[in-house]
Amino acid sequence: MDAAQSWSKLPLRKQRRVERMAAFADGRVLRPDRIVAALEALIEPGDRVALEGDNQKQADFLSRSLAEVDPGKVHDLHLLISTLGRREHLDLFERGIARKVDFSFAGPQSLRVAQLLEDGKLEIGAIYTYIELYARMFVDLTPQVALVCAEQADRHGNLYTGANTEDTPTIVEATAFRHGVVVAQVDRIVDELPRVDIPASWVDFVVEADRPFAVEPLFTRDPRHINELQILMGMMIIRGIYERHGVTALNHGIGFDTAAVELLLPTYGESLGLKGKICRNWALNPHPTLIPAIESGWVESIHCFGSEVGMGEYIRARPDIFFVGSDGSLRSNRVFCQLAGQYGVDLFIGSTLQMDADGNSSTVTLGRLAGFGGAPNMGHDPRGRRHASEAWLSLMTSKEPVARGRKLVVQTVETFKAGGVPAFVDTLDAVEVGRKNGMPIAPVMIYGDDVSHVVTEEGIAYLYKAEGGEERRAAIAAVAGATEIGRRAEAKRTADLRARGIVAFPEDIGVSRLQANRSLLAARSIDDLVTWSGGLYDPPARFRGW
Template sequence: MRQTQAPRQWNTRAAEKQRRLETIAHLLTEKIVDREAISEVLYGCIASGDRVIAEGNNQKQADFLSRALADLDPERVHDLHMIQPSVGRPEHLAVFEKGIAKKLDFAFSGTQSHRIGTLMMDGTIEVGAIHTYIELYARLFVDLIPKVVLTAAFKADRAGNLYTGPSTEDTPALVEAAAFSGGIVIAQANEIVDDVSGLDRVDIPGSWVDIVVEADQPFYIEPLFTRDPRHITDVQIFMAMMAIKGIYAEHGVQSLNHGIGFNTAAIELLLPTYGEKLGLKGKIAKNWVLNPHPTLIPAIESGWVESVHCFGTELGMENYVAARGDIFFTGHDGSLRSNRAFCQLAGQYAADMFIGATLQIDPDGNSSTVTTSRVSGFGGAPNLGSDARGRRHATPAWADMADDNDPLARGRKLVVQMVETFQAGLVPTFVDELDAVTVARKANLAVPPVMVYGDDTTHLLTEEGIAYLYKAESIEERRAMIAAVAGVTPLGRSADPGETKRLREAGKVVWPADLGVSRAEATRSQLAASSIADLVDWSGGLYNPPPRFRSW
């Protein structure tokens, strides 16, 4: 029986890779090709219908290569299936408008969020799904194995060894998936050196890389994590004080991840002042899973922070990070080693808490940043903002979420949504139905793009107070707790005052006064730094902010 089938070829992936590389072998010197030959290289390496990764991650962009991809002739290369952690450059969308690519699986789309929404709704882009980062990496080893990866490095040598400096980010995950499945790895580098002795360190071994090209200009890095303290409002400071007292101190949160908004930046800047006054130093917020936020500098300098593991880097923080090797993960060259895959794992399995903001929350507590006018994707939020049910170690904060004396009770991750009840322009944050439902229907998505589900959310913090959602004993009670802190939004006005009173008496919702936090105290004078210049000062001149943030 087992002999009846025709002999099968079992190495077609490797053979096809070899065939493609042979078509361009005359262009290579060792693993290097001339910049001018890049179109010919891409025509040789990419076939219509291929799954192609253009890196496209949160900050670092293989932009020379993605521009070269967008310059190809759609008659010759079309129907590509693009896989991108981040869709961050105009050319990432141009490949769809030109017909070079058809399908997209992605995780984040910061600066392109408006345009990608339009292209999804009108059918120009067929979206597979909007993932969380490590979900997308996971699929690279199962059902989205890539054929070609376009990646970016600071430096490369002629054998293909890559130095990614502080911006390693997604590169190990993306390159590994192709390098070990007969895929082709093409790297752009800002600089090419002769051999490994010219590299500060090796982040990706040369044997994983097929082709290296020197880019026409250094790859673009988006400074996503710089928040100018000047823009932090009194309300954000007020909410940050509530967070520190009512959540961080209440549960003894030691390991954590912050979102990228001004509200969590306010928390970072209150630790050395308000937090110090409360005697919390050494008791909370010690181990961080976070890009190197400039607003964390005062807390680091004041001795609050034991460690920071980073998803990626932040422009201007290079020298500061290198000078704080006890805090950050750095190589022997002194520069940051970021690694988004491990950092997402750290945030998922080893952090007590995730705290971040959102744009819309529904009455069940489901939240999303996807609106009908803006599809920004999720990045890490769904992963960080959910419970790792495989977790089997306890920390005080995690264990504090266990609800009873069941001998098998387990704790859970603290997932905190921190929002003002109204967004800019007096648009209510609390809505009857998330726009995500409409977007899913219009863009033909199998799953509505919810960022954090209500049943994963343990705390909801608004300027009105804190709802300890993990204490809800039923879905109905949970809804009442959400409405209780929804202020004068329609949802908030629908709250039953008697029920709200009961919830407050039961300690399931608290008002600022219950925490001893007053609006009068919540002023900018509480911030450890009130400007970018202050942050530079705290850093002893090591922090070097990008020009757009230099206003002094």
């Protein structure tokens, strides 16, 4: 008995937790009005708590409730969270409920993270790319408690996530199968679910939230804000990268540069005869700016990390394009889409705010500990890849018998940010931020040696062709415009790089600067997108101009 028990400490600990919760539950259904007391009964000091919160959906009923527990009872928690996105996430540290955090992204709260760190109220385990944080949940950061969210549950505990499946199955699996306790907030408890996204076998308790879970329309870009520099860059990307390398499977990040590309496909792309030849299979969220390309027949498939507010009915009406369940609504999955974005597509493209002379870049700037999100996982050459494609092979420069291709990792950057601040710098702010915060390495988002192409409004640097670090730096300088880095470019050297195809200016790839204006965009407003969608796209109120 003793011997057996010594191998069952974790299941016994779980059993005691579940028993303590019984006072607040009817079967698996928790009483919403007793949620704070229930969390106090459930969570023990020092627990590793996985709190669902990514850059889109948030288990906000549970996070708000957690922030109300008595720090005398629940304290020093170790929080595992994709995105420190809400005020109360930081209140947890302010109040001493949590002490340590492992996370991926802290966009809206990054200033406060830096402040709490300085005040000694918050300790960072590490900052990750999403998929890497989940990986550790199966190794040494297994959660004792998971607080997740879904749209609906039945009374047995089966969950329907609806379109925002996102991280939920991963967090639940890491917790449920390691004797952790899984609590799911749901918008409502129903008798029959439209489909089951997570089986009741993996869920301990469900609770009806006070209001629908919070979700950000993060991937909505209003075409009105796309400027002519972005259109020029978009044209260069289509001609100088997608067409040249035959890119059929790709990921697009958030940003007006890539929104411009999406809106140029049915116009500029069509005029080049590229439909069906590029941009067929996508790993990305249901960007509203992709609607015109979908409607014009460019897109074969889209697999999504998460959903996007207002895209539900459109997705339901386009089942040939999206991954959907038998109920007709989207099935997203962040881990599988990250895998697709890492190993299954040929191109990652993302915008950056700051790049050094070697092509390293980061969104971490002084005083801001923003983190990484999904970019590092997709923005590197996955060296475990073994399958070839036309695009991947086109980056092979070596003649060695064991040579291999390479992923296209494209960084776009306008040479100057708002206010005339140069985007190209000698040393990334991230280096200073890392040093100041005692981080073991500088928080670089994308490393220069992983970048294959840099695109600015000046031109494209085909870095994968550069021989050695010195030539890479010359190629970056050649497209860095009037920044100090750019002014180091020598005209003769740049001419040589252009002649050798390592640098291209718009005219070198047949892109006319004069053509780069907003009339080229397939949609110039949110209203245009709604029209393209046949009225199916239902933009959030803040994006409505009418």
